[in-house]
Amino acid sequence: MLDTFGVTYSMAKRILIMGLPGAGKTFLAKALKKYLETQSDLRAEVKLIHADDVRKKYNDWDFSYEGRIRQSIRMRELADGLSNDFVIADFVAPLPETRHNFKADWTIWVDTIDAGRFEDTNKMFVPPDVYDFRVTEQNAEKWAEFIGAQVLENRRRPIPANS
Numbered sequence: 001m002l003d004t005f006g007v008t009y010s011m012a013k014r015i016l017i018m019g020l021p022g023a024g025k026t027f028l029a030k031a032l033k034k035y036l037e038t039q040s041d042l043r044a045e046v047k048l049i050h051a052d053d054v055r056k057k058y059n060d061w062d063f064s065y066e067g068r069i070r071q072s073i074r075m076r077e078l079a080d081g082l083s084n085d086f087v088i089a090d091f092v093a094p095l096p097e098t099r100h101n102f103k104a105d106w107t108i109w110v111d112t113i114d115a116g117r118f119e120d121t122n123k124m125f126v127p128p129d130v131y132d133f134r135v136t137e138q139n140a141e142k143w144a145e146f147i148g149a150q151v152l153e154n155r156r157r158p159i160p161a162n163s
Contacts, residue, residue: 012047012084014076015151016104018093020116020125024138026050028110029090031144032151036086039148044085049078051091063120065095072098086151092116094125106151107131112138 015032017025033046054074055061062070072093079087079102093099099107109131115122133150135143 012079012082012087013105013151014079014103015086015088015106015108016093016099016102017088017090017108017110018099018128019110019135020113021092021118021121022116023110023112024135024140025090025092025110027138027140028108028135028143029088031140032148033088035144035148036151039152044152046086046088047082047084049075049087049089051075051089054078054091063118065124068092068094068098068124069101072101076102092121092125094121096126096128099128106133106147108133108135108147110135112136 017029017032019025029048029050033048036044036046051071055071058074060067060071060074071091075089075091079089089102089104091098093102107128107130109128111127111134116125133143133147135147137143
């Protein structure tokens with residue numbers, strides 16, 4: 001909860017599902033949304049933000065470095081404006097800067113393919129050094145259940161002592 005000038009805002013917990021195009025991000029995002037909404041005692045309110053829908057809304061199809069930075073900031077700003085319990089953002093986030101800009105509470109790397117559909121994205125993609133979950137097989141239901149249980153318990157990847 002954030003209290004500003006007597007007005008209380010509740011910021012949604014941000015979950016980033018990132019990886020190459022075609023890796024299964026959207027399937028996982030939908031399955032995780034369903035899990036979080038149905039498994040929590042509080043019946044969590046979950047909003048899903050899909051990058052292509054955001055690009056369409058803003059008519060911004062620039063996939064250059066600058067365009068991807070702009071998109072990551074836009075995704076964060078949209079998430080920040082929500083008061084749901086969770087917001088799941090489904091986007092490639094190919095660069096460390098794009099992942100940093102989103103400021104996720106949990107980062108899920110969908111690492112199920114060696115190359116995506118778009119060569120420019122394959123060349124630009126930098127595998128993350130830091131993430132909370134690494135999904136290595138296309139089984140959205142299985143991973144949604146595992147990750148969802150961890151999220152509901154507020155568990156994250158341990159940070160090494162020398163970090």
